[in-house]
Amino acid sequence: xxxxxxxxxxxxxxxxxxxxxxxxxxxxxxxxxxxxxxxxxxxxxxxxxxxxxxxxxxxxxxxxxxxxxxxxxxxxxxxxxxxxxxxxxxxxxxxxxxxxxxxxxxxxxxxxxxxxxxxxxxxxxxxxxxxxxxxxxxxxxxxxxxxxxxxxxxxxxxxxxxxxxxxxxxxxxxxxxxxxxxxxxxxxxxxxxxxxxxxxxxxxxxxxxxxxxxxxxxxxxxxxxxxxxxxxxxxxxxxxxxxxxxxxxxxxxxxxxxxxxxxxxxxxxxxxxxxxxxxxxxxxxxxxxxxxxxxxx
Amino acid sequence: xxxxxxxxxxxxxxxxxxxxxxxxxxxxxxxxxxxxxxxxxxxxxxxxxxxxxxxxxxxxxxxxxxxxxxxxxxxxxxxxxxxxxxxxxxxxxxxxxxxxxxxxxxxxxxxxxxxxxxxxxxxxxxxxxxxxxxxxxxxxxxxxxxxxxxxxxxxxxxxxxxxxxxxxxxxxxxxxxxxxxxxxxxxxxxxxxxxxxxxxxxxxxxxxxxxxxxxxxxxxxxxxxxxxxxxxxxxxxxxxxxxxxxxxxxxxxxxxxxxxxxxxxxxxxxxxxxxxxxxxxxxxxxxxxxxxxxxxxxxxxxxxxxx
Numbered sequence: 136x137x138x139x140x141x142x143x144x145x146x147x148x149x150x151x152x153x154x155x156x157x158x159x160x161x162x163x164x165x166x167x168x169x170x171x172x173x174x175x176x177x178x179x180x181x182x183x184x185x186x187x188x189x190x191x192x193x194x195x196x197x198x199x200x201x202x203x204x205x206x207x208x209x210x211x212x213x214x215x216x217x218x219x220x221x222x223x224x225x226x227x228x229x230x231x232x233x234x235x236x237x238x239x240x241x242x243x244x245x246x247x248x249x250x251x252x253x254x255x256x257x258x259x260x261x262x263x264x265x266x267x268x269x270x271x272x273x274x275x276x277x278x279x280x281x282x283x284x285x286x287x288x289x290x291x292x293x294x295x296x297x298x299x300x301x302x303x304x305x306x307x308x309x310x311x312x313x314x315x316x317x318x319x320x321x322x323x324x325x326x327x328x329x330x331x332x333x334x335x336x337x338x339x340x341x342x343x344x345x346x347x348x349x350x351x352x353x354x355x356x357x358x359x360x361x362x363x364x365x366x367x368x369x370x371x372x373x374x375x376x377x378x379x380x381x382x383x384x385x386x387x388x389x390x391x392x393x394x395x396x397x398x399x400x401x402x403x404x405x406x407x408x409x410x411x412x413x414x415x416x417x418x419x420x421x422x423x424x425x426x427x428x429x430x431x432x
Numbered sequence: 433x434x435x436x437x438x439x440x441x442x443x444x445x446x447x448x449x450x451x452x453x454x455x456x457x458x459x460x461x462x463x464x465x466x467x468x469x470x471x472x473x474x475x476x477x478x479x480x481x482x483x484x485x486x487x488x489x490x491x492x493x494x495x496x497x498x499x500x501x502x503x504x505x506x507x508x509x510x511x512x513x514x515x516x517x518x519x520x521x522x523x524x525x526x527x528x529x530x531x532x533x534x535x536x537x538x539x540x541x542x543x544x545x546x547x548x549x550x551x552x553x554x555x556x557x558x559x560x561x562x563x564x565x566x567x568x569x570x571x572x573x574x575x576x577x578x579x580x581x582x583x584x585x586x587x588x589x590x591x592x593x594x595x596x597x598x599x600x601x602x603x604x605x606x607x608x609x610x611x612x613x614x615x616x617x618x619x620x621x622x623x624x625x626x627x628x629x630x631x632x633x634x635x636x637x638x639x640x641x642x643x644x645x646x647x648x649x650x651x652x653x654x655x656x657x658x659x660x661x662x663x664x665x666x667x668x669x670x671x672x673x674x675x676x677x678x679x680x681x682x683x684x685x686x687x688x689x690x691x692x693x694x695x696x697x698x699x700x701x702x703x704x705x706x707x708x709x710x711x712x713x714x715x716x717x718x719x720x721x722x723x724x725x726x727x728x729x730x731x732x733x734x735x736x737x738x739x
Binding site for chain 1: 474539
């Protein structure tokens with residue numbers, strides 16, 4: 136291509152400026168599609184009771200809606216339930232994933248190829264497939280919740296914390312992610328520690344796991360989010376009001392008081408803020424986590 | 433390894449193997465109890481009539497023939513596929529375009545990207561409630577805009593033909609950011625030399641897109657399509673919160689059918705038959721893809737966090 140055929144530098148820079156302007160406009164439109172609904176959420180949450188809740192700027196900002204939303208339902212209690220279930224699930228999932236991931240990466244466990252293949256296969260099974268048989272299992276645990284020793288007669292483990300925690304207590308994905316990380320850490324670290332007389336558990340806990348913290352962060356965020364946001368399983372297993380989690384409490388609150396948008400939006404805002412804070416804090420790990428395995432190697 | 437060391441090495445190996453079993457056991461026991469056992473039970477119970485109270489009674493294939501000849505189940509299957517396929521088809525094009533957009537140098541890029549990504553942190557319940565408000569025929573901002581422009585009142589969630597598209601729009605809105613981040617990571621992984629070389633060879637933007645970018649993005653696009661499709665097959669919460677499966681079953685999904693069969697009709701056998709059908713469909717479709725993908729992406733967790 137000769138220099139004559141090219142556009143003059145001035146025309147080229149003008150064209151680049153229009154291009155940049157158009158790109159910025161497009162990006163702003165996309166962002167607005169997200170900002171406007173969230174702004175609506177905030178405005179409705181701050182609209183005083185009795186004023187029309189149309190998502191426009193209210194006459195005054197009713198901060199009291201937040202307190203009222205808490206009182207209108209047992210959201211404080213639901214929050215505690217959600218936190219308890221989520222923390223227990225997350226801790227268990229992280230610890231068990233580290234242990235099993237390490238064993239499958241660094242230890243000479245017999246048949247680990249098959250175990251690993253089994254775990255990968257389980258990744259595709261939707262949890263909803265297990266829901267009904269798992270429910271029948273939990274309702275027939277012997278001697279629990281009024282059951283006799285054959286597991287008959289009572290409600291089993293229904294309506295308790297354990298039934299909400301156990302299905303989240305270990306995850307194939309967590310083990311898999313941890314294993315991938317441990318595999319890439321050098322063997323020599325463990326070998327030299329062994330020569331120095333360190334035991335196997337110590338090598339796992341004090342040598343390798345501190346190096347695997349980025350992967351631990353990924354598993355933590357994924358575990359926290361899946362337990363905190365779970366809806367279907369609590370819907371099925373929780374019977375009494377005081378065992379409800381936030382997701383469940385909110386859905387019930389909506390179906391019983393469908394017109395009080397301002398209280399509902401205040402409640403949504405309050406339960407979303409903690410997870411957004413965690414999310415922004417762990418964002419780097421989280422985005423790395425979601426793109427791990429997705430991007431070609 | 434010299435033969436003289438063998439006995440000590442193998443005793444160390446045995447000790448390490450025992451420690452390994454000890455470490456792996458708790459997780460594997462929980463996963464077996466919470467996943468493998470229920471999966472086997474689902475197969476077993478799908479051949480029985482069972483209401484949780486009296487013992488299960490073997491009925492052969494009755495649940496399957498009943499489900500597969502039920503017109504409501506046919507509608508439910510179509511609904512679910514329309515939702516899953518429609519979401520992916522629209523989503524992947526839009527997500528790809530916007531990922532390309534955010535891959536450019538823009539002022540405030542990371543702030544805008546985070547905004548788009550934020551609904552990912554919100555649960556389906558909260559997003560469904562937020563959108564129920566946006567869709568509200570009397571107070572909702574969407575109807576306010578439509579009426580301001582002189583349009584009629586639109587019943588997004590109670591009109592049979594609109595309910596499913598409305599739920600799809602909401603689901604797209606929520607999941608969009610997650611898949612955009614994945615595609616963005618894929619775009620960043622394309623070696624810039626490839627694009628430069630194509631440009632020097634005289635390829636225009638469109639040709640570079642078709643001959644360099646899209647082939648390089650094959651794995652990321654496949655991952656997004658599969659993950660999004662599988663998520664679509666599991667649709668439940670949106671429909672439960674926003675429409676209760678209505679109007680006229682227009683938003684009832686396969687998982688909704690499982691939920692309803694088991695917990696409002698107390699027909700565990702039928703619910704398990706539907707669960708098994710869902711499992712078979714997902715496994716036949718997803719397993720080969722997932723395995724291939726995980727074998728390919730063996731080292732990427734490490735790479736991703738090392739960045």
